Amino acid sequence: MSFLNSKSGDDMEEKILLPYTHIKKLPTKEWRRNMKTSFNYWLRVPQDKMEEVVDITEMFYVCTVIEDDILDGTKLRRGVPTAHSTFGLPLTVNSIAHLLLLVLQRCTQLHPKAALIFSEEGLELFRGQGAEVYTRDNFICPTEEDYMTTQAKKLRGIFNLCFRLMQLFSDDKTDYSDFVVKLSMYFQMRGDYCNICNSKALQECSPSTNQNSGDFYDDLTEGKFTLPIIHATKTSKRDAILNILKQKTNDFTLKQYCVSLLEQAGSLQYTRDVLTKLDSELRDEIKKFGGNPPLEAVLDDLLSWRDT
Structure with a gap:
């Protein structure tokens, strides 16, 4: 350099x-x-x-x-x-x-x-x-x-x-600006989802490492309002989830409980649905621009969120 x-x-x-x-x-x-x-x-x-x-x-x-x-x-x-x-x-x-x-x-x-x-x-x-x-x-x-x-x-x-x-x-x-904005939104929401459902990070944690939960749902530790949290505030799980978020916890058990609340609230499924819709729209727009095999391959790689 x-x-x-x-x-x-x-x-x-x-x-x-x-x-x-x-x-x-x-x-x-x-x-x-x-x-x-x-x-x-x-x-x-x-x-x-x-x-x-x-x-x-x-x-x-x-x-x-x-x-x-x-x-x-x-x-x-x-x-x-x-x-x-x-x-x-x-x-x-x-x-x-x-x-x-x-x-x-x-x-x-x-x-x-x-x-x-x-x-x-x-x-x-x-x-x-x-x-x-x-x-x-x-x-x-x-x-x-x-x-x-x-x-x-x-x-x-x-x-x-x-x-x-x-x-x-x-x-x-x-003018590709609208496409780039949509691509950016997809990338960020994918990050939101994977931060919660990162199975590798979850496997590296356990109740015995309660005070150091690694990369598992660190958005919760940072107190971030991500898409699953925002969706959950419209459900009956609102109060419990917002109180956990306010704590900026690094407690593994509490993080795990919050994930279960998000699942029960339908917020993780909602995020999956948004991701699926954005992926489909991006691929449709790529076709309208005449196709782009390298970019389509990148989108294929990004579909790994489905496996989390």
């Missing part, structure tokens, strides 16, 4: 960006990158430009991941201590600002219009992030419509940044 090196030969820049390299080196699922590169099936931009755009987007994504862990008070990411847990809050916060400026610098070098696109999509992401934190910390349950809007902003900032930057070098000027 030569762009992190100091031009003077001093390695201090790499040291102050250790929070970034700490998270960047964690293993990630291949479909994340495949989703971005699959856009090129439509856009047909030169390989070097596509790779640069994907690298810029992934750098921005890691930056938002680091910030997200701070905002949520997360201690572990993929089983490894988070950046702020490892390097401390001051250095990690500084690295976020540093990274944002590095992304801006790379955008200005990429194309005259790229910096404006980055600012527009970055603002959408941080607006969504801010709305989620505000409702969580003030314990305000959003409507399902407001939740959809917030989550779409959070992830469209990543996907649309990639799409729009690539489109700068493409002859295809089709």
